[in-house]
């Protein structure tokens with residue numbers, strides 16, 4: 001099979017060629033896509049990437065899309081999924097207005113949608129504020145959050161809750177109460193943070209912190225650009241694709257698409273916040 005999944009993370013099919021920075025799986029080739037795609041011209045029938053393009057700068061993203069076009073055979077299918085800037089913007093404005101009117105749910109939804117918009121661009125630590133939101137004892141707008149980020153968000157949440165349950169002694173009534181050990185750890189962390197802040201006011205930023213932040217920001221976790229149905233269509237056109245169609249998670253010109261469980265797993269959309277698009281190589 002000549003199907004290619006770029007920046008696959010943990011979402012790949014073993015019959016495809018899968019590429020990511022690093023992986024512990026024998027089915028994934030380790031490679032930095034900033035150096036191009038390590039495959040021959042016109043060697044693939046399908047190229048797919050999901051929630052990868054936004055991790056490249058606008059310029060590098062265009063280079064990646066050119067590379068996708070290069071490795072595809074004539075009439076090969078390109079499928080891209082990215083977080084949809086348009087729906088995030090609509091949700092932001094809708095919840096902003098509702099929050100101003102005093103809606104309690106909207107207040108929480110407004111906080112969440114702002115995280116979707118900014119957190120992955122500005123964070124300097126893995127997981128960022130979004131991770132903290134999903135790891136708090138009680139999520140006030142769980143339904144909204146899971147409708148936005150789907151199966152993946154639910155998996156993160158379930159992993160957190162099962163970890164919490166392991167730590168809790170048997171018979172503890174409250175499902176979400178943090179342990180005493182955790183509370184003490186949190187207090188110590190806060191104190192160290194407060195001390196560091198005081199020191200930082202007097203001294204330049206330590207080199208180690210600069211290197212750590214730089215390394216993190218180049219590690220592929222942060223978002224460097226965003227797309228909507230207009231800009232992504234224009235990009236596909238620019239690099240040489242035709243028959244460009246916006247689709248949903250279930251629709252595809254890739255034969256037996258649902259069988260590969262990439263955008264849909266057991267009939268559930270893995271990343272509902274996505275914009276899905278396909279083009280054909282001329």
Ligand SMILES: C[S@@+](CC[C@H](N)C(=O)[O-])C[C@H]1O[C@@H](n2cnc3c(N)ncnc32)[C@H](O)[C@@H]1O
Pocket residue numbers: 006007008009010011019020021022031032033034049050051052055219220221
């Ligand atoms: C948000 S994850 C998406 C993973 C998967 N495609 C999915 O839909 O769940 C982004 C992935 O892109 C990978 N990635 C980002 N920049 C990369 C690069 N320059 N080369 C290779 N992989 C990269 C990351 O390692 C990560 O696995």
